[in-house]
Amino acid sequence: MKFFSTSLVLAAAAQAVPDTQYLRRSLNATASDRLGLKWMGNDTSLPKVLVLFTGGTISSGSSYSALDTTDYGQTSITGEEILARDPLLQTVAQLTVSNWTRDDGNSTGTSDALVMNMTRFAHDALCSPDSDITGAIFTHGTNSLEETAFLMDLLVNCGKPIVGVGAMRPYTALSFDGDANFFQSIALAASPDARHRGVLVAFSDRILSGFWVTKLDSTHPDAFHQTTSGGDLGEFLNMRPYFFNSPSRPVPKHNFNISLVSEHPSYPALPHVDILYAARQFDARLALNCLANGASGIVIAGTGNGGIPNGSDIIAEAVEKGLQVVVGTRSPYGAASPQPDSTWAKSGYVHVIQSRIMLQLAIASGYNQNQTIELFEGTVRKAIRPFGL
Ligand SMILES: *[C@@H]1O[C@H](CO)[C@@H](O)[C@H](O)[C@H]1NC(C)=O
Ligand SMILES: *[C@@H]1O[C@H](CO)[C@@H](O)[C@H](O)[C@H]1NC(C)=O
Ligand SMILES: *[C@@H]1O[C@H](CO)[C@@H](O)[C@H](O)[C@H]1NC(C)=O
Ligand SMILES: *[C@@H]1O[C@H](CO)[C@@H](O)[C@H](O)[C@H]1NC(C)=O
Ligand SMILES: *[C@@H]1O[C@H](CO)[C@@H](O)[C@H](O)[C@H]1NC(C)=O
Ligand SMILES: *[C@@H]1O[C@H](CO)[C@@H](O)[C@H](O)[C@H]1NC(C)=O
Ligand SMILES: *[C@@H]1O[C@H](CO)[C@@H](O)[C@H](O)[C@H]1NC(C)=O
Ligand SMILES: *[C@@H]1O[C@H](CO)[C@@H](O)[C@H](O)[C@H]1NC(C)=O
Numbered sequence: 001m002k003f004f005s006t007s008l009v010l011a012a013a014a015q016a017v018p019d020t021q022y023l024r025r026s027l028n029a030t031a032s033d034r035l036g037l038k039w040m041g042n043d044t045s046l047p048k049v050l051v052l053f054t055g056g057t058i059s060s061g062s063s064y065s066a067l068d069t070t071d072y073g074q075t076s077i078t079g080e081e082i083l084a085r086d087p088l089l090q091t092v093a094q095l096t097v098s099n100w101t102r103d104d105g106n107s108t109g110t111s112d113a114l115v116m117n118m119t120r121f122a123h124d125a126l127c128s129p130d131s132d133i134t135g136a137i138f139t140h141g142t143n144s145l146e147e148t149a150f151l152m153d154l155l156v157n158c159g160k161p162i163v164g165v166g167a168m169r170p171y172t173a174l175s176f177d178g179d180a181n182f183f184q185s186i187a188l189a190a191s192p193d194a195r196h197r198g199v200l201v202a203f204s205d206r207i208l209s210g211f212w213v214t215k216l217d218s219t220h221p222d223a224f225h226q227t228t229s230g231g232d233l234g235e236f237l238n239m240r241p242y243f244f245n246s247p248s249r250p251v252p253k254h255n256f257n258i259s260l261v262s263e264h265p266s267y268p269a270l271p272h273v274d275i276l277y278a279a280r281q282f283d284a285r286l287a288l289n290c291l292a293n294g295a296s297g298i299v300i301a302g303t304g305n306g307g308i309p310n311g312s313d314i315i316a317e318a319v320e321k322g323l324q325v326v327v328g329t330r331s332p333y334g335a336a337s338p339q340p341d342s343t344w345a346k347s348g349y350v351h352v353i354q355s356r357i358m359l360q361l362a363i364a365s366g367y368n369q370n371q372t373i374e375l376f377e378g379t380v381r382k383a384i385r386p387f388g389l
Contacts, residue, residue, distance in 0.1 A: 030132040031125050032096075037133075040083065041094040047134035047190045049093040050125055052118055053079030054100045054110055054148075056141035058167035058178040069219065072170035079139065085171075086179055093134070093190040098125075100138075110144060112360070113269040116262075119152050123258050127158035135161035135189030137202075139182070142166040142215055142223060145201065149210035150354045153199035154361055155258045161194035164201040164210060168221045177204065177221045184236045191240075196247045197233065207234035207241055211250040214351060216332070228333055228349045251379050252350055256361045264364035271296040271363040273356050277330060278302050284311025287318040287325070297324035297359045297372075301352045305329060306336030319343045324369050326359050326376055328352040338377040340388035343369065345376040 028034040032048070039048055053059075059082060062072035079097035083089055100118040102110065122136050140148055149164040156162060165185035167178030185202040188194050199210030203224040212226040226232060229250065234243035264271065274290045276282075278300055290298050298318075303309055306327040319325050320343075328347035329336045336346040347355040355376070362372050 029130065031128050031130045032132050034130065035121075035125060037096045037098070037125070039094040039096050041090040043090070044094065046090075046092065046094050048132060049095055049186055049189045050122070050133050050136040051079055051083070051095055051097045051186075052100055052122060052136055052138035053082075053097050054114075054118070054138060054140050055102075056139050056145075056166045057170055058082065058139050058165070058182065060170045061172040062170050063172075066172060066174045069169050069173050072172065075172070077171060082139070082178070082182060086183060089183060089186055092183075092187050095186070110141070110148070111269070115148050115151060116268050116270060118148075119155050120258060120262065122152065122162060123156045123158075126160045126162070127156065131160075133160070135163070135194065137163045137165055137182075137185040137189050140164055140166050142168060145224075146210075146213050146215060147353060147357060149199045149201055149213060151357050151361075153210040154254065154256050154358065155261065157198070157255045159196045161189045161191070161197065162199045162210075163189045163194070164199065164213075165203065168219065168223055180205075180239065183239050184241070187236070187239060188241045193241060193243055197243075198249065198253070200233070202236070202241075205236045206232045207236070207243065209233055209250065211253055211354075214332075214353075227351060228335075252348055252376075254358070254375060256365055260366075261361055261364040266364065270357075270360040273297040273299065273324075273360050273363070275352060275356055276300045278307070278309055280309060282309045282311065284308065284314035287315055287323060288321075291318055291321060291323045295323065296363050297326070299347070299352055299355045299359060300325065300327045301330040302327040302336060303330060305334065306339075306346045316343055319369060324359060324363060324367075324372050326355050326372065328355050335380065337384075338381050338386050340386065342373075345369075345373040346380075347376050348380040350376065 059077050060073050061075035062068035063074040125133055145164050145166050152162055163185045165181050169177050188202050201208040201213045204222040208226055212229040213224055214227045215223050216225045217223040272295045274295050276286050306329055325344035326347050335349045338346050362375055
């Protein structure tokens with residue numbers, strides 16, 4: 001009898017719920033309804049964290065051996081399967097997966113267009129007035145994780161956390177690092193302490209800034225560090241985030257307008273910008289080759305604080321012909337410092353890989369070379385007042 005009355009109540013509830021949900025969905029009251037996002041987890045009091053899945057080592061396996069950490073990729077798992085590996089995730093957040101994989105499942109070769117599409121989706125989901133979503137994470141191949149983190153940092157700025165995450169070892173490996181990294185990314189994106197800190201990266205117990213983060217080791221699980229700007233923002237303790245300081249903003253960071261960038265003719269891709277690496281006997285004619293190949297800009301990994309070892313007259317010629325040029329440093333730390341009388345920009349403390357993305361966004365936003373110089377050098381010039389400037 002008791003069983004019977006409980007079933008009746010459940011049946012009544014089951015009837016009422018679909019009706020309200022249908023009404024809500026048909027009105028598209030929330031971004032989740034509008035974007036068709038279905039949330040997993042039965043505790044609706046938990047924050048909603050969107051999982052943007054691009055793949056990466058975190059979803060790759062090896063058919064050779066549990067000892068293989070370099071030749072894997074023969075097998076793969078989905079974003080949903082990563083979630084299913086760890087029931088504890090659903091004690092921290094409600095989750096949903098959004099796929100941004102290439103057809104071949106690779107994310108190391110992720111294109112500008114795919115990442116721009118994902119960034120626009122994240123911006124819409126998190127920053128629209130109807131957003132009901134607390135934060136997002138994106139899984140990524142570690143080789144280009146910092147590029148996507150930097151791009152998203154310059155384009156999505158409504159205070160909600162976006163956290164980059166990956167793994168250095170495939171899920172088939174002895175001591176897979178992906179499960180812990182993934183849990184930490186979700187705990188971070190769900191945390192109110194992570195708000196207003198720009199894009200973050202959760203890796204190997206570290207909380208890193210998406211603006212400053214760099215992969216400094218090609219294979220070690222503790223591969224990610226912050227260059228130039230100093231230490232980590234915080235770390236994970238019992239898998240939960242602890243920040244050392246209150247929020248701050250990278251001084252050279254500029255928020256670009258994602259709508260404006262999307263109006264550029266190259267969209268959904270970004271303007272073509274190449275990187276040249278300078279060394280003894282550097283052949284500056286490569287800059288003219290880039291121009292001939294359709295590049296709108298180049299970034300040169302210069303020597304020391306942004307030197308061009310040979311052919312700076314040819315670089316000046318390329319600038320005159322309309323190529324936008326930024327010179328950074330090939331050193332892992334330190335600045336490419338502003339110079340008087342230069343017609344190209346020096347990248348300041350922004351590293352070469354990140355400078356490429358900043359130049360792409362500047363060109364897509366309509367900057368000319370002089371505005372690009374101000375964009376890259378402005379904060380450094382103001383602070384140090386270089387001799388002769
Ligand atoms: C709700 O959003 C869906 C998907 O974007 C759209 O097809 C539908 O027309 C919208 N409904 C209303 C009432 O706006
Ligand atoms: C949610 O689901 C989990 C696992 O299925 C279960 O252990 C837990 O009791 C459920 N919580 C609620 C509030 O229903
Ligand atoms: C994401 O892609 C996987 C693999 O193709 C698929 O199983 C899954 O249903 C997709 N998820 C969504 C939300 O589309
Ligand atoms: C990744 O892409 C490369 C080059 O396109 C291809 O050779 C490789 O098989 C791909 N790997 C997977 C796992 O699809
Ligand atoms: C990006 O989105 C546009 C518009 O929806 C689509 O045409 C294009 O195929 C997408 N590109 C990639 C690489 O996903
Ligand atoms: C961003 O760009 C769009 C498209 O050009 C424009 O309509 C909008 O006013 C811009 N927003 C801001 C804050 O400048
Ligand atoms: C300097 O560059 C020019 C043309 O770019 C090249 O012909 C020459 O060999 C280079 N000289 C040195 C010393 O590297
Ligand atoms: C860029 O700045 C230089 C030096 O201030 C000036 O001579 C030149 O006319 C400027 N070019 C443009 C396109 O504004």
